Amino acid sequence: xxxxxxxxxxxxxxxxxVLVVEDDPTVREVACSYLASxxxxxxxxxxxxxxxxxxARVRPDLVVLDRMLPGIxxxxxxxxxxxxxxxxxxxxxxxxxxxxxxxGLEAGADDYLAKPFSPRELVLRVQSVLRRTVDDLTxxxxxxxxxxxxxxxRRTVTKDGRxxxxxxxxxxxxxxxxxxxxxxxxxxxxLRAVWRWDFGDLSTVTVHxxxxxxKIEDDPTRPTWLTTVWGVGYRFGA
Numbered sequence: 001x002x003x004x005x006x007x008x009x010x011x012x013x014x015x016x017x018v019l020v021v022e023d024d025p026t027v028r029e030v031a032c033s034y035l036a037s038x039x040x041x042x043x044x045x046x047x048x049x050x051x052x053x054x055x056a057r058v059r060p061d062l063v064v065l066d067r068m069l070p071g072i073x074x075x076x077x078x079x080x081x082x083x084x085x086x087x088x089x090x091x092x093x094x095x096x097x098x099x100x101x102x103x104g105l106e107a108g109a110d111d112y113l114a115k116p117f118s119p120r121e122l123v124l125r126v127q128s129v130l131r132r133t134v135d136d137l138t139x140x141x142x143x144x145x146x147x148x149x150x151x152x153x154r155r156t157v158t159k160d161g162r163x164x165x166x167x168x169x170x171x172x173x174x175x176x177x178x179x180x181x182x183x184x185x186x187x188x189x190x191l192r193a194v195w196r197w198d199f200g201d202l203s204t205v206t207v208h209x210x211x212x213x214x215k216i217e218d219d220p221t222r223p224t225w226l227t228t229v230w231g232v233g234y235r236f237g238a
Contacts, residue, residue: 013130014039019060021051021077022092023069027115031064034119035126048072052080060087062130064122067093067104075107082108088129088168092117105207110169111195128196132172143178146225148216150178159216169194170212173205177226177236186233209234 018040022028025046032042043058045051048069055063063081067074074091081087091109093100104112110129113122142151147160157164157174166174172194177185187205191197195204213220229235 013127015041016061016130017041017043017058018062018064018126019043019045019051019055019058020064021045021048021069021074022064022066023047024066027066027092030119031122034123035064038123038127040126048074048077051077055081055087056084059085062088062090062126064090064092064126065109067091067100075103078104078107078109082167086165086167086171090122090125090129101201102203102207105204106211108167110167129168132168145178145181148174148178150175164215166212166215169208170215173208174212174216177234180236182235182237184229184232184235190233 016039018035020028020031020035020042021044022031023046028044028046032044036042043054043060045054048071051063051065051069052072054060065074065078069077072080074093078089078091081089089109089111091104091112092115093104093112094115101112101114111125113125140152142149142153144150149158149161151157152175155171157166157171157178164174173190176190176194185193187202190205191202209226210220213223213226216225217223226234226236
């Protein structure tokens, strides 16, 4: 077996807390081992009920969540976690269809991995999501665009002075679009710029655009800010 990666001493993600929720003890043990070796503080749970209990107690920085769990399934656990706070979620799924992945993303997951997965890839996905929550050494200044105000240092976005409740990926997508107003981007371009994936399921972008419209548009069925550019992708601007 290839040994797990060892975290550098100066890695800003060291000691971030990750909760692994997986009912298969072998998969859970391997995932926990690799994440711990990468410098994370790791908690674990084997079912949905205990996952919610542990999450309430330790308040993890990220949750690795199996979709198929006994008792409360991963989709419902994800919804309940997201209802409480903007905890990033990387979902694991043995169901390979696009619709199954979309269901997880619509429940609020920030990322997903299909089983069987590489433990090293899991570590990279967790690091990718969490790095978005680490402030830059020289954070950008807050700025306004129309009714929106983006504060990169605080990782907050408000509309008409009211804070928007966004997942990590929703925030990243909106922040990127706010920084590039009136420019049209394809789903491929957004996948590379926001998710930092060179390839992946383009429906990931589609789902997040739909979720974002539900939170920023007065009428999500007739968007005025985040619009579709037919044959290209999406554009943000009045």
